[in-house]
Amino acid sequence: MRVLALLDGTIVDPEAPLLRADDLGVMRGDGIFETILVVDRRPRELGPHLDRLANSARLMGIALPERAAWERAVRAVVDDWPWETDPEMALKLVCTRGVDGGDGTPTGFAMGMQVGAETLRKRNEGVSAITLERGYAPDLTERAPWLLLGAKSLSYAVNMAAMREAESRGVDEVIFTATDGSVLEGPTSNVVIAKDRVLCTTPPSSGILKGTTQGALFRAAEEHGWRTRVEKFDTADLFAADGVWLASSVRLITQVRTVDGTPVSADADLHAELCKLYESNY
Amino acid sequence: MRVLALLDGTIVDPEAPLLRADDLGVMRGDGIFETILVVDRRPRELGPHLDRLANSARLMGIALPERAAWERAVRAVVDDWPWETDPEMALKLVCTRGVDGGDGTPTGFAMGMQVGAETLRKRNEGVSAITLERGYAPDLTERAPWLLLGAKSLSYAVNMAAMREAESRGVDEVIFTATDGSVLEGPTSNVVIAKDRVLCTTPPSSGILKGTTQGALFRAAEEHGWRTRVEKFDTADLFAADGVWLASSVRLITQVRTVDGTPVSADADLHAELCKLYESNY
Incomplete structure (x- = not known):
């Protein structure tokens, strides 16, 4: 249709x-x-x-x-x-x-x-993810505007290739990392972590797209007593977090269950709470 | 037409x-x-x-x-x-x-x-060029195939943005550089330098497209007693060279006259010799 x-x-x-x-x-x-x-x-x-x-x-x-x-x-x-x-x-x-x-x-x-059915499955059941190098330093955005790091361009072949790489490894999703090991974004999502009632996501200045769904989640979270941070974090923080999510417009707040084959915290109550926060916008 | x-x-x-x-x-x-x-x-x-x-x-x-x-x-x-x-x-x-x-x-x-007339002008009169960071390390290609560095994909928005950046600075062309300062390629061309009767171009393993026109030039050059090298070189080598060219299928062997506002060697006889070598293929 x-x-x-x-x-x-x-x-x-x-x-x-x-x-x-x-x-x-x-x-x-x-x-x-x-x-x-x-x-x-x-x-x-x-x-x-x-x-x-x-x-x-x-x-x-x-x-x-x-x-x-x-x-x-x-x-x-x-x-x-x-x-x-x-x-x-x-x-x-x-x-x-x-x-x-x-x-x-x-x-x-x-x-x-x-x-699609696959999107609904990911939204409902959560996802496995791998980290893949994006090859960029996080301070390139300002310095090299011709790299279009903040633009949502139609030139998405690399994002699609990364998703195929994940699929070939039997995994649902990708989390891109920068040359300094910091977490960037997914090919079609933003990465959000929670730790001690603080939500954190990567800043657009690191060369990622500003997230609309992540923005809606943070807006509601702030109204409900959560603290939020938009700052760089490392892959190690994914494993230390109380939860990891991929936020995207259609897949919504997707819970990450494993990263590079290792389980991350995936508390059902915390996930339900974040989904409810996001939905409270509508 | x-x-x-x-x-x-x-x-x-x-x-x-x-x-x-x-x-x-x-x-x-x-x-x-x-x-x-x-x-x-x-x-x-x-x-x-x-x-x-x-x-x-x-x-x-x-x-x-x-x-x-x-x-x-x-x-x-x-x-x-x-x-x-x-x-x-x-x-x-x-x-x-x-x-x-x-x-x-x-x-x-x-x-x-x-x-186009602009292409013919560049081919006939030579070009001014600027170096722009491509943001990648030259050893990424093998390690991160999902970045599609060796594929000529339709996702060319960055190449086009780099050309607009050049235009906005009143310059004809771009030479991309890697994070280690080595010369990569142009947005739609390969870079060739000549020094002491040796032609040199960047290896595809650095994350660039293998050049068809550069290949045709090197093939003819080797048959006519030139030595050729496919190996990394730095921006400093552009200024030390006897000549710098951008090789592309339609613009052919385009002579570079300035890089970042500084003249590079642009000998008319040497340029004519390379063009003749390339044309000897046909």
Whole structure:
């Protein structure tokens, strides 16, 4: 099940071709995207997602269509989705730099997709993870903006290759590490640890994407008496923590059960508490 | 002017949409490509390009369509190109992982494009270049195959961002450097230096793409009494060299005139000699 809308709000056939072969999104992975969870017609964290899309566009010099156009496309997909049979939808917003040698008009669309069974399994049962080197020092972001470390670009081949590496090792997920051994992020998630009622996640300045789901979790946690920290931590801290989670828009607050084959603390009550905190936003 | 062919040899309208919105090439930059120069109907280094396409597919686990299909698409584009008005063509081969959640059939096509005026200017007049950090250690390739350092993937946003960085500084080209200060490659080229009748280029084991044009140059150079080396060198060697070039399929053997604002040796006779060596292949 897929529902595809253009930025003018038109619904088009998702199985019909949409992009030219010479679209820079195709030829160079030269574009940006966001993935948003929509539950019972309500998009979650739409504002932060659109903010991040705008930030990615700024970092990559893409002339992003106005916010109202994205909101219109979101509404069109939401209105067209079969909510009676599918109460959750993963909504992808994509903006490419447009046709190579064209007039600079970006190509934009919104696509609603079903939440896959594998995603639901990970969300419900938790995951095994391996650490993989990302190869970067965490202080590169500011110094080397051309590496696009804070942009959610369409150039996601490395993230997908890391997921295949995990799969080939019989593991669900990946936690990327920097050259100094600090924890970065997952290929499609942020890493959150809890220790003594303090939640901690890696700072965007380390070259990772600012998390929208992690942000929603921390916002609710702070309102409920938790302390939060956005600061670097090492892989050793994963094993010393009271719990480790991967936060992502569609998989939500996914409990990590093992890292590199070694169990980490995975308390069911603590997990339920964090999920409840996150859900209290909606 | 564009000519677009599918892998069955069909010519299709290059201005009509070809890819679905949920093609993984669009959504994740999850695919591979090659760019080949065709002069007067003759593709240059077609074998090495198809070999590299196959190697990229292997590194990324893409089920590449058979070589005969690519050769068929190449022939179709070449046969359809208006050679009388345009004696050179840049031919792009693209293969994506196919539709997300589909049956695993890759999406492939071949597209012929005009060689741009800017490319011809660089080829004829030489270029100014800046060095930019790539952020990687040169020994990562073997250790971290998920970083896809040897694959020519569609995830080229960083290469494009580096070119925009150069442009914003009023410079033509980029030379990426590794964390140890060694010279890697350009965003769309290999770096070649000459010193005392020895040609030198960076080894693919440093995490760069094996160059087809550099390979053709070295092959001819070896036949004409030059010595060649494929080994690491530093940015200091750029300034100590008798000449510095960027080798790429369409820009060919491009002479570098300045690096980071400082002139490098740019002898016209030596440049002419290298261009003649390269052309002796055809």
